[in-house]
Amino acid sequence: MKKYLLSFALAFVSLTAFAQADYDKIMSDKIAKIETCKTPEDFQTLANDFQRIGSKESSKWLPAYYAAFSTIQKGRVMMRNGNTQALDGVADEAEKYLATAQNLAGADNAEIRLLKKMSYSLRMMVNPQQRYMTDGARATEEMNTAEKLEPDNPRIALIKAEDVYFTPEQFGGSKTKGLEMFKDALAKFNAYKPKTALDPNWGRAEAEYFISQPVK
Known part of the structure; x- marks a missing residue:
């Protein structure tokens, strides 16, 4: 009986290992496609792919995270x-995907908090003047939380640099200051x-792109 139990346990471990390897490969392939997406339709297709992976791997937070990221990137192209x-x-x-990711990963996840910030920023852009004090404030709150959780995260530095770079000078923005912040983000990427x-x-790649651009 012990022999059969051992054989079953070994078979289960082998199947689990194969399943993990298959998951890793599929996810790696899909993550690599993020860099090649150009249109809202491209990003929507990728978000759907990650959603399908997540439906099969319901205990893992990364498929929902990448579905959210692909959706946000779709919105940024639309913007x-x-x-x-x-x-x-x-x-x-x-935000539907982010709720799933946060439920699985926990609230103290800087990467998820940063995407929540980016999602609120998209909402604000529907009507910046009216929504600055609502969605804009929520975006700032999520950014602050993300930075407290992981101050050396380069993506946090990148999005902060974007905000400064694209904000008009009369509202506190600065392309020159933004450029210096992109350099800081790149240093964090290197580490x-x-x-x-x-x-x-x-x-x-985004940090490198902005650093290569002349300040106008």
Whole structure:
């Protein structure tokens, strides 16, 4: 009987190892596609892919995190294209995924808090003047929480640099100061080590891009 139990245990461990390896490969392939997405449709397709992975791997927070990130990136492309009136719906979708990710990972996760900040920022852009004190304040609160949780996180430094770079000077922004902050973010990227190969590691290319641009 002990022999059969041992055989069953070994078989279970082997199946679990294969399943983990398969999950790691699928996730790695999908994460790599983030860099190649260009259009809202590209990001929506990727978000759907991560959502399907998450439905099969219901105990893991990263599929929901990346579904949220892909959705937020979709919204950021829409914002750059001037399609701001649809951003509430995009934020709704992202925040649904973030609720799942936070439920699995816990509230003290700086990466999730940063995406919540980015989602509230999308909402604010629907009507910045009216929403600065509501969604803008929520975005600031989430950013502050993320920074307290993980002050050396380069993605936090990156998004702070974006905020300063793109905010008009009359409202406290500065392209020159933003550029220096992008340099600080890049230094943090150089020192940063993700916890696993699947953990968030996006943003370096964006910091490098802005640093390479002349200040106008």
